[in-house]
Amino acid sequence: MSMQAWSLSVLLVAVFCGVVVVAEVELVPGTRPLNSLDPVQYKDCGHLHKAGYNVSGQHVLYMNKTTPFLIRCEFTKDNAFNVIQRRIDGSVNFAAPLASYISGFGSVQGDYWGGLNAINYLTMQQGNRVLTIHMQDWSGTNQNARYGDFRVMPQDNRYQMFVSGYSGTLPDDFSWHNGMTFHTYDYPDQNNCAVNMRAGWWYNYCAYVLLNGHYYNGGHYIPTSGFYDGIYYKDWNGFGYSLKFVSMVVSTT
16 A cells, blocks of 8 residues: 555445435545554444544545545544535535545545535444534634434435424524425425525425535625525525635544
C-alpha cells in the first residue's frame, strides 16, 4: 500500500423497489486514511477513539467487519463524531441518483455524502443515535441543532428516518421530516420534491430543512429551477438563503 496515496472502491449491489442498483463507493481524496496501516477493522469513530486515535480527518471503517467505507471522524477529548454529510464549497453535485446516495459520494476532505447504508449501520447497529447538525451562514454566524435520537432504517424500509429529542436555540425544523422515506430524482416522492429540488432527501412535501440542496454562493439566491432548492434551514434566514457550511454528525453521546 502506498504511503503517498490511498483509494477505496467497493462494489455494492442492492435491490430497491424491485430494481437492482449497482453503485461504486469511491471517495478518493488523494491521501490515505489515518488508520490505513492498522489491521483492526474499526466499526465507528468511537471505536477508533477508544483505541487512541485523536486526529480528526479521514478514516476507514468496516460495516459488519467486512465492507470498508471511508468517513471523516472528528474527535474531542471526550467524544468522537462520525461525519455522515458535509457541505463546504459546492464542489460536489448532490443532484445524484439513488445508487450514489446508497453508497456515498464526494471527498471526505470536502463535500460528501457518507452513504445511506453506512448511515443505517452507524445509527442502528452501532448506536450512534445522537445527531448534531452544524450550520454557518455567510456572515460567519454558527448554529447547531441537536437530536437525542436519530435513526435511519435499512433499505427494505426505504431508508426511513426517525428523529426526536431536539435541543438548540433555533426552532425545531428537522422534525418535520420525521418518519419520511428517502427519495431521489430517479426514485421520486409522490410530490416530485426530489425532482424539483434536485437532491436526495427525506422529503415531506417538501422540506423545512434541506442540507443536500444546491450550493449557492453568497446566501440569498433566486432558484434557477423555480423551486427553493438551496441549502437551507427554514427558520434561520428562510427558504431563499443558502448556507455556507453544514455538516451532519452522529455519535453515541
